[in-house]
Amino acid sequence: MNAVSQQFPSLDRSWADAAMHELIARGASSAAIGDALATADAHCADSGESAGEAFGDPRAYAASVPLSGDRLAHEQLGDYLAAARPSIVGLVGMMLAFRVLDSQLGGTLVPVTWGDVLGVVGILAFSIAIARYVAVIFRHKVAGFLVAWVCALGLIMLPILLTTPLFTLRVWVAASLAAAALLGSAIWATAIDDEPDPVLDPRPGAEPPSPPRAFLVLTRWLFVVATAVGCGLIWVIHSVAG
Amino acid sequence: MPVNPYPSEWLRGVLVLAVQRVLADGPTYGYAIAVALEEQGFGTIKGGTLYPLLSRLEEAGQVTVEWRAGEGGPGRKYYALTDSGRAAFESEAAAWAGFAQHITSFVQAHTETGAVR
Numbered sequence: 001m002n003a004v005s006q007q008f009p010s011l012d013r014s015w016a017d018a019a020m021h022e023l024i025a026r027g028a029s030s031a032a033i034g035d036a037l038a039t040a041d042a043h044c045a046d047s048g049e050s051a052g053e054a055f056g057d058p059r060a061y062a063a064s065v066p067l068s069g070d071r072l073a074h075e076q077l078g079d080y081l082a083a084a085r086p087s088i089v090g091l092v093g094m095m096l097a098f099r100v101l102d103s104q105l106g107g108t109l110v111p112v113t114w115g116d117v118l119g120v121v122g123i124l125a126f127s128i129a130i131a132r133y134v135a136v137i138f139r140h141k142v143a144g145f146l147v148a149w150v151c152a153l154g155l156i157m158l159p160i161l162l163t164t165p166l167f168t169l170r171v172w173v174a175a176s177l178a179a180a181a182l183l184g185s186a187i188w189a190t191a192i193d194d195e196p197d198p199v200l201d202p203r204p205g206a207e208p209p210s211p212p213r214a215f216l217v218l219t220r221w222l223f224v225v226a227t228a229v230g231c232g233l234i235w236v237i238h239s240v241a242g
Numbered sequence: 243m244p245v246n247p248y249p250s251e252w253l254r255g256v257l258v259l260a261v262q263r264v265l266a267d268g269p270t271y272g273y274a275i276a277v278a279l280e281e282q283g284f285g286t287i288k289g290g291t292l293y294p295l296l297s298r299l300e301e302a303g304q305v306t307v308e309w310r311a312g313e314g315g316p317g318r319k320y321y322a323l324t325d326s327g328r329a330a331f332e333s334e335a336a337a338w339a340g341f342a343q344h345i346t347s348f349v350q351a352h353t354e355t356g357a358v359r
Contacts, residue, residue, distance in 0.1 A: 010316070035319075038309070039272065042316050043289045046273035054289035064294035066301045202309045203317030 007034075007201050008041035015051040015058045016040075020199065022062035025138040032071035034200040036062065042203075080128045086189040087127070090223030091120055093181025095159065097227045098234060100175045105238045110174035115162030122155045182224050189220040253284050259338055260284060261295060262323065262331035265305065269322035272296065296321055304330055 004020060005013045016037055023033045040061065044051055055061040065071075095116050103110045130137070130148060137144030169177070218225065253260075257279075264270065264278045275296075276287045299305040304327030308320045323331065 038317070039293055039319050040289065042312070042318050043272050043293070045312075045316050046271075046318075047276070047289075049289075055293075056288070056290045061290055061293075064290070064297070066297045068301070204309060204311040206317070 004037070004199060007199060007206070008037050010041045010044035011037065011051045015055075019051075019058035019062045021138050022059045023065065023067075025135045026062065026065075026067055027072050027135050028065070028067050029071055029073045030200045031202065032065065032067060035202050036065045037199065038201055038203050038206075075131070077128065077132075080131050083131075084124065084127055086185045086192065087223070088120070088124055089181050089188065090185030091123060093178045093185060094223045094227045094230065095120060096174055096178035096181065098230055100171060100178055101231050101234050103171060103174075105235070109168040110171055111163075111165035111168050112174075113159060113162055114164050114166055115159035117166060118162060119155055119158040122158060126151055126155055178227075182227055185223050186221045247283055250285065256338065257284070257287075257291075258295060258299070259331070259334050261292070261299070262304070262327065262334070265321055265323045266328065266331055269308070269320045271318040271320050273318075275321070299327065303327070 004016045005011075008016055019037065019040070020033055023036060028036070040051055040055055043049075044054055047054060051058070096110075096112070099110050099112065099116065137148065260279055260282065261275060264275050270278075272289065272292055276289075276292055279287050296305060296307075300307055300321075304324055305321050306324055308322070309317045310320050311317050
């Protein structure tokens with residue numbers, strides 16, 4: 001059972017998901033999505049009908065919901081950047097940690113390449129674009145996800161292809177910076193604790209569904225975990241190659 | 243279950259007025275409106291028809307909405323006529339009465355004379 005099914009138990013999961021995706025595609029705010037789904041949920045609870053019987057096609061229902069003013073999502077670039085700050089720090093720490101390990105295994109100084117810098121900037125821009133244009137992606141699911149994956153793949157390739165060093169760091173400086181950035185991002189993400197609700201249930205007493213604690217911890221320590229896994233892979237690759 | 247005795251195309255034309263009429267009795271929630279309309283011979287009003295209509299009335303400022311806690315169930319969305327909604331209802335109800343009277347006279351003229359001149 002997903003979060004939407006928990007919040008709106010009288011709605012079929014596939015119906016609720018389809019209606020929610022269409023509302024997201026129309027740029028609805030989380031409050032407007034919650035209101036539309038709660039309205040359908042309350043009606044189905046009263047009438048005993050399924051959502052399909054009472055409301056028909058979920059996309060048609062979502063398309064009939066008036067959206068204007070505060071019913072539309074109005075996130076600005078600054079909001080996305082503010083939300084992304086811990087992730088940016090974690091990403092920098094992770095890439096620096098990979099460079100430190102790679103350098104230690106190769107016995108050199110730690111080079112920070114154009115690929116590293118462009119990769120971080122690109123991933124930041126990519127993440128903001130995903131958040132900003134999620135409506136377009138949901139509207140054109142196949143093309144949207146295909147473009148997103150191609151972009152993500154291209155960004156991953158940047159540090160591999162653009163190896164010209166921009167500057168070098170001593171190992172202990174780079175390792176300290178990487179550790180500080182990784183720990184800092186996890187602590188920062190935990191301190192902010194402002195995971196936005198994609199769907200706000202307007203009903204009195206409605207509690208937003210809380211994801212499992214282990215999932216929350218994992219998301220906040222995501223870059224630390226990813227760095228540990230990545231470093232393990234780099235070490236294995238070096239062992240096999242060398 | 244009450245049977246719908248009237249052609250559905252007639253009912254569609256007066257559905258907004260009928261919903262306003264139900265709300266004129268006081269704030270109520272969507273399913274209760276559907277039940278009240280069914281009892282008045284409108285047949286089963288599906289949620290996919292009723293709620294977009296209520297949303298249009300809300301957008302037009304004729305209705306306000308309020309979520310209230312449910313009794314042992316989920317909360318319900320209550321709809322209430324605003325002053326402008328009540329004025330619109332009274333105006334349209336008067337217009338409808340005139341229209342119905344006109345159509346009745348027109349149709350009965352045919353019935354009485356056997357032809358429309």
